[in-house]
Amino acid sequence: xxxxxxxxxxxxxxxxxxxxxMMAKLTPYMARNGWKLILGLQPFVGDFTExxxxxxxxxxEDVERGLLAxxxxxEAWEILAPMPKLLHxxxxxxxxxxxxxx
Numbered sequence: 001x002x003x004x005x006x007x008x009x010x011x012x013x014x015x016x017x018x019x020x021x022m023m024a025k026l027t028p029y030m031a032r033n034g035w036k037l038i039l040g041l042q043p044f045v046g047d048f049t050e051x052x053x054x055x056x057x058x059x060x061e062d063v064e065r066g067l068l069a070x071x072x073x074x075e076a077w078e079i080l081a082p083m084p085k086l087l088h089x090x091x092x093x094x095x096x097x098x099x100x101x102x
């Protein structure tokens with residue numbers, strides 16, 4: 001059963017371009033660790049600092065594998081180095097599809 005990781009990222013004002021550049025590197029890195037980005041949304045109207053992501057993992061263990069890679073792999077550290085100056089907050093939920101979802 002696949003699981004979905006829903007993240008809500010709150011950026012510092014004016015940092016969407018730098019964050020997008022970082023994510024362009026992080027997305028393929030996370031794919032190598034079992035996380036597939038299904039959807040990334042940025043505001044068109046409204047709060048211009050909040051982004052939403054939906055990642056898919058095939059097994060629950062892949063959640064931990066991806067997070068552990070970000071904590072221990074120097075390649076991930078390099079990719080994520082700009083994160084402290086870009087983010088206010090990131091919230092993460094692990095979710096499953098509803099019974100009525102296609």
